[in-house]
Amino acid sequence: MSAYPVIAWHEAGLDQTARWHSESGTPAPKRVVIADDRMTADMAYRLACEGTALLWRGDFQNARQLLQAMARRADEKPKKNKKISLSPTVAFHLYRLTKSQRARILGMLLLPFLTDHSIPLRRAPDVKTACEEATGIMTEPYISSLRGLLGLVGAHEWRKNGVPIPALKAKIYPHYGVFSPIRGEYVTLVDEVPLPSISKTLSVAFDIGTGTAVLAAVLARRGIKKIIATDQDERALSCARDNVERLALCDQIDIIKADLFPAGRASLIVCNPPWVPARPSSPLEYAVFDPESRMLTGFLNGLSAHLEKGGEGWLILSDLAEHLGLRSRAELLNKFELAGLALLGKVDIKPHHPKVLNTQDPLHIARTAEITSLWRLTSK
Secondary structure: OOOOOEEEEEEOOEEEEEEEOOOOOOOOOOEEEEEOOOOOHHHHHHHHHOOEEEEEOOOHHHHHHHHHHHHHHHHOOOOOOOOOOOOHHHHHHHHHHHHHHHHHHHOOEEEEEOOOOOOOOOOOOOOHHHHHHHHOOOOOOEEEEHHHHHHHHHHHHHHHHOEEEOOOOEEEOOOOOOOOOOOOHHHHHHHHOOOOHHHHOOOEEEEEOOOOOHHHHHHHHOOOOEEEEEEOOHHHHHHHHHHHHHOOOOOOEEEEEOOOOOOOOEEEEEEOOOOEOOOOOOHHHHHOEOHHHHHHHHHHHHHHHHEEEEEEEEEEEEOHHHHOOOOOHHHHHHHHHHOOEEEEEEEEEOOOOHHHHOOOOOOHHHHHHOOEEEEEEEEO
């Protein structure tokens, strides 16, 4: 049996197969037809909705235009005679279902790739670096989606250009699949909340689920002498090490692969877990969705055992889940109580990301009410 997924199709009178690759974990389509510049957007959209994938053999730029046309059809609002009021929870699940269906349909436009990640189509751009950064080296040609490729290229641009972080007076460079710190309010909280007094004598901090290492870097710039930053994801670990080296903070920050906590204790332990307790639909969504609040609960339950006496745990959490009806404030406070934690205080900040201003967003009301908080916790 093959060690990787395989996609099959019929072309030029022959049955063909190739390696299938999807960073989102999407299974290989079961029905595939050949498509080229003669394919109309209406036909492409209809086939994709029916579950038939289109393996493109025409001009690359025409494929991009076709994908855009398919996206416009997917985004058309259905005509309704009257507006139906939905609860925030139902609106959230409907929103995710709609996004999932859209992704499935647009993911049906496929491209061939050679072993070196080049695309053997007319007017195809050079995407070798973007693909290799995300997927590594391939040993044979493969098939992947155009939509997935555009995601890789976008991530490559973020990694190349970086994200300015005012608290650092520098940039952080996110890698593909690692949560990008473009929502800066949680970074501002970690930069401005007073450090525990114990940090003056025991200057050790843990950054749990470090991602890009942005919070570890902020703590280092604030004068914490030793920070141990942990993560389980190999991409995040590589990204964190890259950023720590770029910022010349290797003497202060150690990057360690661990399930939440490293060994030992610290005077300050920081965690910015995924904010929404829902099941991710792909591996790339684990930075946003925390199924059954597993990471949040694991952090809280293990905090006391790793805090120095007089130390603080900083939990950075949005209350978006509360406005969506996915978790109540009482449930969160009860988690603190069950973990043997006392609340020292809470500092709030209002997000200013673009989605707050989008009145067409199905979750607009919840996003408008959203507050991001830094909860200061300690052992009882």
